[in-house]
Amino acid sequence: MRIGYLPQTQDWLDPDKTVLEQVFAASNLRLEQARALLGRFLFGDDDVDKPIAALSGGERSRLGLALLTIRGANLLLLDEPTSHLDLQSQEVLQQVLADFPGTILFVSHDRYLVDALATHVWAIHDGQMRAFTGGYSNYLAVLESERTGKEPAARTRSPEEDRQEARRRERRQERDERRRAERAHALEHEITEIEAAIRRTTEAIDAASAARDVERVQALSEEYRRLEHDLAERLREWEEHADASRTI
Numbered sequence: 001m002r003i004g005y006l007p008q009t010q011d012w013l014d015p016d017k018t019v020l021e022q023v024f025a026a027s028n029l030r031l032e033q034a035r036a037l038l039g040r041f042l043f044g045d046d047d048v049d050k051p052i053a054a055l056s057g058g059e060r061s062r063l064g065l066a067l068l069t070i071r072g073a074n075l076l077l078l079d080e081p082t083s084h085l086d087l088q089s090q091e092v093l094q095q096v097l098a099d100f101p102g103t104i105l106f107v108s109h110d111r112y113l114v115d116a117l118a119t120h121v122w123a124i125h126d127g128q129m130r131a132f133t134g135g136y137s138n139y140l141a142v143l144e145s146e147r148t149g150k151e152p153a154a155r156t157r158s159p160e161e162d163r164q165e166a167r168r169r170e171r172r173q174e175r176d177e178r179r180r181a182e183r184a185h186a187l188e189h190e191i192t193e194i195e196a197a198i199r200r201t202t203e204a205i206d207a208a209s210a211a212r213d214v215e216r217v218q219a220l221s222e223e224y225r226r227l228e229h230d231l232a233e234r235l236r237e238w239e240e241h242a243d244a245s246r247t248i
Contacts, residue, residue: 004073008080010060015053019043019063022052027070036182040175041066041096058089062096074102082110099171111136184241187234194231201227 014022023034038048041062055063061081068076081097082090094116097104108114114121114136121132121139132139145151201224208216 001075002072003075003077004068004071005077006061006064006068006079006081008083009057010064013052013060013063015051018049018051019055020048022063023066023070026067029070037066037070040099040178041069042092056086056089058085058093061085061089061093065096065100069100076100076102076104076106078104078106078108080108080110081106082108082113095171099175101175180241184238187238187241191231191234191238194227194234198224198227198231 014025017025019038020034023029023038027034029037035045035048043059043062043066047059050059052060052063065076076097078097082093085093090110090113094113097117104117106113106117116135118135119133121134121136123130123132123139132142201220205217205220205224208220
């Protein structure tokens with residue numbers, strides 16, 4: 001588990017850096033990788049050169065989430081993530097959070113955000129916590145049933161909720177396909193480098209054999225076996241990504 005914490009305000013960002021410079025400061029990503037990452041968090045080509053001092057609250061939150069992703073966070077702790085954001089920024093941030101592949105634990109008074117994202121609601125009252133399955137609407141329905149003594153009515157989703165769920169599924173599929181393509185491209189690069197290293201090692205083994213340097217031949221042979229193993233692993237993973245793409 002790798003925990004990432006996003007506070008209400010992103011004062012920890014460097015106001016003197018641009019969005020792209022902040023990403024470079026936090027990672028070893030190449031330019032195209034950094035742009036691809038920021039694109040997933042809805043920063044367009046021109047946005048990456050914005051100074052952080054000029055970003056809106058929503059943009060700062062999205063950049064904060066991007067930096068947590070770089071650090072490999074798979075559990076996000078969010079403190080009132082939509083506080084101080086206008087309606088448009090709230091909707092954009094909600095979209096980014098919906099696409100996050102890990103787990104999110106968030107404190108919020110934004111019932112729309114809770115309904116859109118939550119699979120469980122943990123309600124704290126008078127020092128006691130109760131867990132409810134579902135979003136905010138289901139939480140209210142359970143409370144109402146307890147008040148009236150009636151079973152909560154079966155709730156049907158509205159057409160708009162169906163459309164939102166369809167959009168979420170489409171975004172998840174697009175995100176998964178994009179990640180598979182990025183990983184496949186990275187694997188192709190790694191395979192090329194390993195194959196080049198194998199060729200160099202083979203040449204070095206031939207030279208050491210000609211010089212009758214037994215110790216070096218043994219060391220290089222061990223390196224050759226390691227490279228062969230690494231190549232087989234990369235090829236296996238690449239084939240899995242290729243098979244998944246063909247299935248889709």
